[in-house]
Amino acid sequence: xxxxxxxxxxxxSPNPFWLxxxxxxxxxxxxxxxxEAGWGGVVWKTLGEAGPPVVNVNGPRYGAIWGPDRRLxxxxxxxxxxxxxxxxxLREIAEVKRRWPDxxxxxxxxxxxxxxxxKAILPRVEDTGADGIELNFGCPHGMSERGMGAAVGQVxxxxxxxxxxxxxxSKMPVIVKLTPNITDIRYPARAxxxxxxxxxxxxxxxxxxxxxxxxxxxxxxxxxxxxSHGGYCGPAVKPIALNMVAEIARDGETRGLPISGIGGVQTxxxxxxxxxxxxxxxxxxxxxxxxxxKIVQEMTQGLSDWMDEKGYATIADFQGRAVPNVTxxxxxxxxxxxxxxxxxxxxxxCGRCHIACEDTSHQAITSMVDGxxxxxxxxxxxxxxxxxxxxxxxxxxxxxxxxTVGSDPRxxxxxxxxxxxxxxxxxxxMAKEAAE
Amino acid sequence: MTATQSADVKAQRLSSADYADNFSDxxxxxxxxxxxxxxxxxxxxYDAPCMTACPTSIDIPMFIRKIQAGNPVGAAxxxxxxxxxxxxxxxxxxxETLCEEVCVREVAEGKPVKIGLLQRYATDTFMERxxxxxxxxxxxxxxxxxxxxxxxxxxxxxxxxxxxxxxxxIYEAREKAGGLNEYGIAAYKTTxxxxxxxxxxxxEVGGIAIETGKALGRDITLDQLPQDFDAxxxxxxLPGVNALGLEGESAAGVIDAVDFIGVLRQAEDLSLLExxxxxxxxxxxxxxxxxxxxxxxxxxxxxxxxxxxxQEHMNASLYEQELAQTHGVVIRHWLAPRSLHVxxxxxxxxxxxxxxxxxxxxxxxxxELVTLEADQVFKAIGQTPDxxxxxxxxxxxxxxxxxxxxxxxxxxxxxxxxxCVAGGEDLTVVSVEDGKIAAxxxxxxxxx
Numbered sequence: 001x002x003x004x005x006x007x008x009x010x011x012x013s014p015n016p017f018w019l020x021x022x023x024x025x026x027x028x029x030x031x032x033x034x035x036e037a038g039w040g041g042v043v044w045k046t047l048g049e050a051g052p053p054v055v056n057v058n059g060p061r062y063g064a065i066w067g068p069d070r071r072l073x074x075x076x077x078x079x080x081x082x083x084x085x086x087x088x089x090l091r092e093i094a095e096v097k098r099r100w101p102d103x104x105x106x107x108x109x110x111x112x113x114x115x116x117x118x119k120a121i122l123p124r125v126e127d128t129g130a131d132g133i134e135l136n137f138g139c140p141h142g143m144s145e146r147g148m149g150a151a152v153g154q155v156x157x158x159x160x161x162x163x164x165x166x167x168x169x170s171k172m173p174v175i176v177k178l179t180p181n182i183t184d185i186r187y188p189a190r191a192x193x194x195x196x197x198x199x200x201x202x203x204x205x206x207x208x209x210x211x212x213x214x215x216x217x218x219x220x221x222x223x224x225x226x227x228s229h230g231g232y233c234g235p236a237v238k239p240i241a242l243n244m245v246a247e248i249a250r251d252g253e254t255r256g257l258p259i260s261g262i263g264g265v266q267t268x269x270x271x272x273x274x275x276x277x278x279x280x281x282x283x284x285x286x287x288x289x290x291x292x293x294k295i296v297q298e299m300t301q302g303l304s305d306w307m308d309e310k311g312y313a314t315i316a317d318f319q320g321r322a323v324p325n326v327t328x329x330x331x332x333x334x335x336x337x338x339x340x341x342x343x344x345x346x347x348x349x350c351g352r353c354h355i356a357c358e359d360t361s362h363q364a365i366t367s368m369v370d371g372x373x374x375x376x377x378x379x380x381x382x383x384x385x386x387x388x389x390x391x392x393x394x395x396x397x398x399x400x401x402x403x404t405v406g407s408d409p410r411x412x413x414x415x416x417x418x419x420x421x422x423x424x425x426x427x428x429x430m431a432k433e434a435a436e
Numbered sequence: 437m438t439a440t441q442s443a444d445v446k447a448q449r450l451s452s453a454d455y456a457d458n459f460s461d462x463x464x465x466x467x468x469x470x471x472x473x474x475x476x477x478x479x480x481x482y483d484a485p486c487m488t489a490c491p492t493s494i495d496i497p498m499f500i501r502k503i504q505a506g507n508p509v510g511a512a513x514x515x516x517x518x519x520x521x522x523x524x525x526x527x528x529x530x531x532e533t534l535c536e537e538v539c540v541r542e543v544a545e546g547k548p549v550k551i552g553l554l555q556r557y558a559t560d561t562f563m564e565r566x567x568x569x570x571x572x573x574x575x576x577x578x579x580x581x582x583x584x585x586x587x588x589x590x591x592x593x594x595x596x597x598x599x600x601x602x603x604x605x606i607y608e609a610r611e612k613a614g615g616l617n618e619y620g621i622a623a624y625k626t627t628x629x630x631x632x633x634x635x636x637x638x639x640e641v642g643g644i645a646i647e648t649g650k651a652l653g654r655d656i657t658l659d660q661l662p663q664d665f666d667a668x669x670x671x672x673x674l675p676g677v678n679a680l681g682l683e684g685e686s687a688a689g690v691i692d693a694v695d696f697i698g699v700l701r702q703a704e705d706l707s708l709l710e711x712x713x714x715x716x717x718x719x720x721x722x723x724x725x726x727x728x729x730x731x732x733x734x735x736x737x738x739x740x741x742x743x744x745x746x747q748e749h750m751n752a753s754l755y756e757q758e759l760a761q762t763h764g765v766v767i768r769h770w771l772a773p774r775s776l777h778v779x780x781x782x783x784x785x786x787x788x789x790x791x792x793x794x795x796x797x798x799x800x801x802x803x804e805l806v807t808l809e810a811d812q813v814f815k816a817i818g819q820t821p822d823x824x825x826x827x828x829x830x831x832x833x834x835x836x837x838x839x840x841x842x843x844x845x846x847x848x849x850x851x852x853x854x855x856c857v858a859g860g861e862d863l864t865v866v867s868v869e870d871g872k873i874a875a876x877x878x879x880x881x882x883x884x
Contacts, residue, residue, distance in 0.1 A: 068476035070469075348544040351482030367483065393479050394544065 002307035003314045004300060006040070008280040009173040009198040009258050011131040013040035013104035015300045016271065016315055020262055020283035021045050021108035021134060021177070024293075026082055028092035032099070037293035038300060041104025043201075043283060046081035046136045047089055049111045049121065054080045054143075060221035063210035065236060072290050074236035076210040078221065078228060080142045081110050086124075094128040104281075105129075106175065110136040110148050113158055115165050122170040132173035135162060135197075137188070138204020140181050140231050150204070153179035156191035163195025175260060178202040178244075180237075185244040186251045199258035200248065201283060203241045205231025234286035238264030242277060246326045249278035268302025275315060276322035330422040337408050337415055338384035338400040340365075340377045346397040349373055353388035353398060361387050380409040443689055443782045443811035444713040449735025455706045458733035462624040462759075463527075463553065468508075471557040475504035477541060478549045485538035486551060491861075491869045492519040496535060500554055512562030515555055516570045518872075520595045521588055523563065523634050524617050525865045526556035527625050530722075532755040534865070563633065569640040574601035576643075579882045582607065582665040584652050587615020588864045589671030589854025591638050592871030593878075597669075598643035600879045605665070606644060609651035615673055617864065619698040622726040623706075624733070653825030662849040667878045670830075670837060670845070670852035671871060674819035674862075680718065684776035689783040693717065693727035693816035700730055712811030714738045716786050718773050719816030721751035727814045728765045739765045740808060744772040744791050745799060771806060772799075776813065785809045821856055833858035842877035843870055851878055 004015040018041040019025050019034050026045040034042060048054055056079055065074035082089060097105040107130045111117035125133060136143075137153030144151040152158045159176060166174045176192035178185060180203040192200050207229050211220045219227025241263025248254045261274030262283040271282045287295050312318045342353065342365075354375050357365040364381035365388060366374060377388075389398045407414045422428050450458070466474060478500040486496040495514050502511035515522035531537075531552040539548035562570075579602045583590045586608035594604040612618050617631040639646070650656055652672065661668045677692045679685060689712065703709050711734040717724045720743035732739045741760065743750055746769050750757060757767060770791045777785035786808055789801040821835040831838045831846035836858040839845055843853045853870025855862045860870065 069473045348540040349481075349485070350479045350540040351484075352479060355482035373483075373485075 002304045002312060004040075004304060004307075006281055006315055008104070008260065009132065009175070011041070011104045011106065011173055012102070013281065014102055015040035015296075015303075016275065016279075016281040017296050017299050018042060018104055018106070018260070018281050018283045019288060020285040021136065022285040022289070023079060024285060024288050027084065027089075028096050031092075031096050034288075034293045034296075035096075035100045035103050038296045039103070039293065040300075041106065041131075041281070043106040043108050043134050044089070044093055044130075046108040046110045046139070047086055047121070047125070048081050049117055050086045050124075053083045053085055056080055056083050057223050059223040063220040063230060065210060065234075072286070073234060074208075074210065074232055075234040075286050075289070076208045076221075076230040076232045077205070078141050078230040081108075081136070081139070086121075090124055090128055093125075093130055097129045097131075104131050106132045106134050108134045108136050108177070110139070110143060113147055113152055113162065118162060118165045119169050122166060122172075126170055126172055130172065132175060132198075133166065133170065134175040134177050134201060135166065136177050136204075137162075138177045138179040138202075140179060140205060140207040141229060150179040150181050150207075153177075153188055153204070154182055156187045159188050159191040160195035163192055163197040167196040173198040175199045175201050177204055177262075179204045180240060180244055180263075181207050185247050186254065189248040189251070189254045189257065193254055193257050199260060199280070200254075201260035201262055202248070203237065203244055203263045205233045206237055206240065208232035233263065234290075235264045235266050238270060242273060245274060245277045245279060246323065249320065249323045250326055265299075268299045268306060271299060271303060272306060272318070273322075275319050277326070278320040278323050280315075280319065332421060333419045334422065334425060335416045335418060335420050337403040339379050339382045339403060340384065340386070340388050340398050341401045342375055342377060342388075342398050343396070344376075346394050347375060348394055348397075349375065350393060351375060352391045352393065356387050356391045361385060382410065443779075443784060445689060445710050445782075445811050447708050447710045449711065450707070452707055454735075459623050459627070459706060459730075461627050462622075463556075465560055466550070466553050466557045468557075471503055471508070471554060472506075474550050474554055475500045478504070479540060481540055485540065486535035486549075489534050489538045490518075491534070491863065491865045492525070492872065493869075494518045494522065494555075496551055496555075499558055500549065500551070503554055503558055508558045508561040509565060509567055511554075511558035512567075513570045515558060516562075519865070519868050520571075520592055520638055521617075521634060521864065521868045522555060523559035523637070524588070524626065524631065525868065526552050526559055527630070528617070528621050529865050530753045530756070530863070533753045563637060569637070571595070571599045571641050573599055573642055576603070577601040577883065579603070579666045580605070580664075581667045581669065581878060582656075582661045583669045583671065584656070584661070585609075585615065585671035585673055585854070585856075586613035586635070586646055586648070587671055587673050587854060587867065588617060589673075589856075589867035589871040589874075590615070590669065591635065592868040593669045593671060593851075593853065593875045594644045594871075595638050595641055596872050596875030597878060598641045600875065602643065602666075602879070602882070604644045606646045607650040607652070607656050608646060608648045609654075609675075611648055613646050613648065615671075619701055620694060620723070621701075622697065622730055623701055624730075653822075658825060658829035658847075658850070662847070666849070666882055668847075668850045669871070669874050669878065670826075670850060670856060671854040671867065672822070672852075672856040674855045675822045676820035677815060678818040678820055680773050680776075680815055680817070682773060682776050684778040684783065687776065687778040687783045688781055689810070689812045690776060691812060691814055693719065693723050693814040694819060696727055696814055697723070697730065700734075706734065709734055711736050714808075714810050715740070715812045715814065716808050716810040717741045717814040717816055718786075719743065719814075719818070720745065720749065721816060721818070722756060723819075724814075724816035725752045725756045725760050725765075727816055729760050729763045731812075731814070732763050732765055736812075741765060741767045742771040742773070742786075742788055742808070743767065743769050746770060772801060774801075774805065777807070783810060783813050786813050819855070819862075841873075843874035844877060 021043040025042045061079045063076045139149035143149035176197040209219045260281045261279030266287045354365045354367040480497045499511040499514040536548035542548035583606040613635045614631040717728045771788040775787045790804040837852040851874040854867035
């Protein structure tokens, strides 16, 4: 049995699956149910300043994108931080942590970007016995209009400043939650590190309009005829999250900075991918909001089964293993030649590979051979782009096969076993310059 | 039935609720959500095999994609473009031997996309929402065309001609238009008077007049029609039925299956229909299946289909054979009728001889006899053309009308299509295509 336990910047949890700061972690009732179901930790839904809490809309807060059979693919929300009284939240956090000492209890915080506000709330949170704090610099809606959330996360200098305050006024580990609503995720991550943050977590939700109601011409969710952008999450955002995680994991300035991965984790496999890109824990929200807390059991058991199968005893055994293989385009091997191969026994003759290639790519797949419906790759046209593989509805019917001998029928050039990339390619003007 | 009838033939074998239940829609329509999920299974194939297999060449991937994209009305328009009887074809097409047989998902996993049910979802939605008719008539051409027969071929031809701007008069021998859709298909395949609704829908295009009760050879003739009209289309169907050629065939209880189905289809109250306790159906096609299943649904206890060849030779699809079997019909192969037993003027049993193919592949009796008791014997061994009214006007081929690829007969002003022409498959959808092709050919000829 693999050991799933994690120690993330000193915060221990029996498994790497934490519930992200969101409605599922808004109160003791939910969090206790989550811990009973097996979640390794939670990030308590974001606390605001003392005083009258924020208010939420009383109409719909969520919008969605669905796949066939209404499988939820993307969720968007316009809910704000907790709308419960600070004192109630703090009391419940302390009680739950006391009852569940082995679980990670991280508290998300969002207060105005003023030193006094942070100085005031940090000791109160620390008093609960929480394991750490997460700075919500990510929410793209509502709070950002008030100078908080993503409004802070989009300015690296503010991130650094607030992180410094937190490290100054608290002994708790500090995680900075990053917004993806920026141009280059490395800048806010570097700022967090410079401010002394112990870790970053990402991604927060992506600014989004999930759909437009074509009967009343308003964004969805619609509140009395109007809608505003929300934050997008769920399986649809995972590719964006993975890239941003990888950017931070391999950046010279932030390499080694602990990362808690967030964004579309639905299964053990998603989690394993985030961990392979360097994450120490993952945070989940949409999957739980879709299926309930029990879903964590598939995640923990699936991850454990896979680790057993692969011979990984601990999370650390495969954490970050994919990071060295993420590179820039210019370093990809241009001498690596592949051709698509269609397994004629598996082919069901739908013709999608043909029409995709014919209409939109390289005219490299037949539709008819000797008067018979037949789909076959013409190596002298195939550039190895992989589009046919992606549009084929049959698993493993089309595969990419590497050419290792002979010459490429498309270019007529002999296969060169040596690695060669764009930086040294004769067509690269920069390379020529360097050569001269 | 006659007073001398000793056989057990009677009405009201079931409770009234059973009748309603037994003759309700055999394939309940898809709900909107089911349609979306099913539509998503379609791969939108390139040069799709289903489309090639459809005799009317409906753009199946496109109509399914329109359903998937939340546009069932647009999907119906795609269907009607090629097949104005798309609603009926969705109900009666043997999709398992046409579009669904070649669906790549049938190839891949033995579960084709439910094209027939999706077509029904689209066309039903269109008709339920009372959309404007999908065709607009072209400017009037001033040409007049007579269509003989208001079955699928005649209706399809008339509709296409009217769309092209011609004025059409349809002559129909029976009381109602619709042909076999109205008189000849199992009731549970086309419930709620759908055949008449569809006729009404087709007529919405305008320019089509239907005169019922007008039979060729009696009220109208092929001598006169070409003089009164610019062109004539014959969609006569097959009004005759093959006989068993056995003594006692005129006895009570020996019934043409086609007539039985027609009476059933027109019945106001199914509980008043008489049906035997034990029934033997002779034949191996769709009519045999429809008669057998419906007699079972009317309360017959033992229903046997006897077919003179093997299962693989039956015209009814495997799917239809299984449908009969799951309704409790016994299908016996390699049995040919030899004699009818008549008691007190009514059939009481039928003796059949076991058959086999000899070395030359010729069917012959083995000499072994089997006698099945029967209160009714339904004859479903094929329908026949009535060539009488055609004599001398158009060339025939074994009693059916000989036509060219564009459905022209040997007479320069007469076209023909549907079951009455030689070489067809006797399917509704093929008749629709015949009518469409003929209409286009007529249009071309008249506008040349």
